[in-house]
Amino acid sequence: MARIIIADDDEFFVDLVRAALEPLGHAVGALSDGDNVSAVVNRKQPDLLILDCSMPGKTGIAVLREVRASKTYRVPVIMITGRTSHADEDIGYQAGADDYMRKPVDPDNLVVRVEALLPEPLRRAG
Template sequence: MARIILADDDDVVIYLVRSLLEEQGHLVGVLPDGTDVAAVLAAKDPDLLILDCAMPHKSGIQVLGELRAAGLVPRIPVLMLTARAGHADRNIAYEAGANDYLAKPFDPDELVVRVEALLAPTPRRAFA
């Protein structure tokens, strides 16, 4: 069982991701935007962070920058789950410190596989 923080502002995505990962036995906490992610990670010490790129108040890329500055990346693996599907967007996310990148809409089975790969004893990119 892993502790996962999901920061996303889309209720449908939140419901789907939370349901899929809780079915796998994980605990999933949800944040509606990127504002409090760094503070929650420092306080809760989760096993994985799932971030949307386009959130109100603070983007996932901005959050990754804060996490890198605080020394939390790469200690906590980060999966970007976003509607931005371009190669440039992927590259920006990887350069910011993301371990993996999955575009919306996503295949539920693929999400589970990628999460499990990131939770493996040696976190790595599930797919390039």
């Protein structure tokens, strides 16, 4: 079981992520803006962080840069966003994202990508 934090202001999308990951045994916590993400990540030490690029407060890119500059810099991060340009994707990777997905997200694809970034002991069985 992995501890996963998602920062996204879209409640429907947060529910979709939970519906995809919680049945696998993962615990999913959610934040609706970018202002407190770095502090929560430092305190909770999640196994994976999912960030939206555009949310109230700090952007996902700003949060990602903070996380990469902190003691939790090694936490895997997936950027998931409605931004569709390759330039936005490049910015995400340059800021330190481990993966980048565009909305709408296929839940099965999300599961595959999350599992690929988790250490072996935290992946679902089978």
